[in-house]
Amino acid sequence: MKYIKSAVYVFIFTSSFLLISCxxxxxxxxxxxxxxxxxxxxxxxxxxxxxxxxxxxxxGGKSLEKNHHFAPVRHQRYALDMVxxxxxxxxxxxxxxxxxxxxxxxxLNAPGDGKIIAMENAIxxxxxxxxxxxxALGNYVVIDHLNGEYSFMLHFKKNSIIVAVGDTVIRxxxxxxxxxxGYSTGPHLHYHLxxxxxxxxxxxxxxxxxxxYTDDVFTERGEPTTGQxxxxx
Amino acid sequence: xxxxxLLFSAAILSAVSVQSQITQKKxxxxxxxxxxxxYLKNLEFAPVAMYDYEGLVYKLNYTRTSKNDNLFEVNxxxxxxxxxxxxxxxxxxxxxxxxxxxxxxxxxYDRDRFRIHAGLQSRTSLAAYHHGDYVSxxxxxxxxxxxxYQINEKQYxxxxxxxxxxxxxxxxAEGKFxxxxxxxxxxxxxxxxxxxxxxxxxxxTYNFNYSRLQIPSAYRELQHQLNLGINxxx
Numbered sequence: 480m481k482y483i484k485s486a487v488y489v490f491i492f493t494s495s496f497l498l499i500s501c502x503x504x505x506x507x508x509x510x511x512x513x514x515x516x517x518x519x520x521x522x523x524x525x526x527x528x529x530x531x532x533x534x535x536x537x538x539g540g541k542s543l544e545k546n547h548h549f550a551p552v553r554h555q556r557y558a559l560d561m562v563x564x565x566x567x568x569x570x571x572x573x574x575x576x577x578x579x580x581x582x583x584x585x586x587l588n589a590p591g592d593g594k595i596i597a598m599e600n601a602i603x604x605x606x607x608x609x610x611x612x613x614x615a616l617g618n619y620v621v622i623d624h625l626n627g628e629y630s631f632m633l634h635f636k637k638n639s640i641i642v643a644v645g646d647t648v649i650r651x652x653x654x655x656x657x658x659x660x661g662y663s664t665g666p667h668l669h670y671h672l673x674x675x676x677x678x679x680x681x682x683x684x685x686x687x688x689x690x691x692y693t694d695d696v697f698t699e700r701g702e703p704t705t706g707q708x709x710x711x712x
Numbered sequence: 713x714x715x716x717x718l719l720f721s722a723a724i725l726s727a728v729s730v731q732s733q734i735t736q737k738k739x740x741x742x743x744x745x746x747x748x749x750x751y752l753k754n755l756e757f758a759p760v761a762m763y764d765y766e767g768l769v770y771k772l773n774y775t776r777t778s779k780n781d782n783l784f785e786v787n788x789x790x791x792x793x794x795x796x797x798x799x800x801x802x803x804x805x806x807x808x809x810x811x812x813x814x815x816x817x818x819x820x821y822d823r824d825r826f827r828i829h830a831g832l833q834s835r836t837s838l839a840a841y842h843h844g845d846y847v848s849x850x851x852x853x854x855x856x857x858x859x860x861y862q863i864n865e866k867q868y869x870x871x872x873x874x875x876x877x878x879x880x881x882x883x884x885a886e887g888k889f890x891x892x893x894x895x896x897x898x899x900x901x902x903x904x905x906x907x908x909x910x911x912x913x914x915x916x917t918y919n920f921n922y923s924r925l926q927i928p929s930a931y932r933e934l935q936h937q938l939n940l941g942i943n944x945x946x
Contacts (some may be wrong), residue, residue: 502934505922506751506762509930513759514799542802550846551756551885553929681930704751 540704556683558671583666617661737945744941769792811837825862852876913943
């Protein structure tokens with residue numbers, strides 16, 4: 480009996496010690512790339528803001544406080560939602576029609592050089608305040624920058640996209656018009672950059688744009704965040 | 713927190729030096745408080761490879777023993793803590809987790825001082841992060857076994873091993889079922905019990921909980937818990 484007792488105690492002690500001491504192994508390495516991206520990622524593609532005039536950053540930044548995209552969808556962690564503004568307002572009238580919003584129908588450009596690899600152009604624009612959950616991306620364009628970075632531009636106006644899959648685009652070239660299609664309650668542009676063209680495996684990466692104004696202050700290279708008004712130089 | 717560790721360790725060590733027995737009463741109600749040391753990775757929530765957290769965990773357990781010595785167990789637990797990472801300290805945040813287990817265990821072996829029960833377990837848990845901005849609901853179904861050993865008249869050891877085989881996970885992003893291909897998990901506890909009287913035992917319990925979800929937005933959680941509880945038998 481003494482032998483059994485001793486064996487039980489040794490088993491308990493050994494098991495507990497092993498389990499406590501192997502946290503690193505059990506937790507694995509996944510996420511270390513995400514940490515590196517968060518802290519040090521430098522955008523490879525030369526990006527410029529994909530629009531003209533003043534736009535307001537509704538959501539953007541590297542925390543859940545600043546940016547609702549930060550969780551729970553990993554591929555759009557650093558995404559921006561942006562609306563066109565005039566005199567600090569994004570609309571005229573009562574806002575019940577898409578046409579009330581300055582953003583609706585505004586020209587949108589390719590933010591960087593690349594190739595169109597996916598698009599959709601036939602989704603109806605929503606009535607403001609109503610979202611289309613079935614076609615969340617709405618009308619969209621995906622640009623492969625041919626360096627492991629992929630731009631996603633979402634919620635275009637129906638039938639406004641003027642490029643096709645396979646086309647090569649250059650930075651600043653018009654690709655379509657801003658709209659209110661997909662999972663969107665009002666006309667705006669959703670833009671994000673990720674590491675693969677897949678919504679399953681892509682990891683969201685921070686976007687640094689070149690030569691623009693942030694609240695009328697010149698920015699050589701920067702990441703727009705919530706509450707800023709930005710304008711391409 | 714270091715004081716917590718010290719107190720729990722001291723209490724458990726002192727409890728181990730005295731004597732008890734497995735109860736013969738039909739119902740047992742146990743309340744325990746313990747300390748949790750945990751590690752978490754949830755790439756849906758934050759780009760952090762491993763959060764640390766530590767905090768108090770409260771448990772309420774009810775066990776009913778049938779005429780045939782089969783066990784019906786209900787466990788409630790609640791944990792409140794803060795997720796911390798030195799590397800990205802601006803992403804530190806609050807973390808709450810509550811769970812409820814049901815298990816039915818049938819006696820399959822009983823000889824000398826050793827008993828084995830085996831059966832099924834359901835675990836439901838809800839975790840809230842960052843003031844509830846991100847919520848994760850888990851429903852697991854698995855198999856469980858309890859091993860009990862009577863050391864002497866007043867002392868006993870009991871250990872329960874649970875292996876979930878199906879997980880339903882619902883988060884702000886999506887809801888999906890996972891099986892052993894993607895989801896591996898183990899819950900193990902080891903209890904030491906000491907009989908104070910015919911109606912009361914004291915218990916010291918160690919819990920090891922580990923879950924791993926192998927998807928691109930990986931999720932892993934590891935918990936060590938040390939609990940002290942009082943067990944009322946009626």
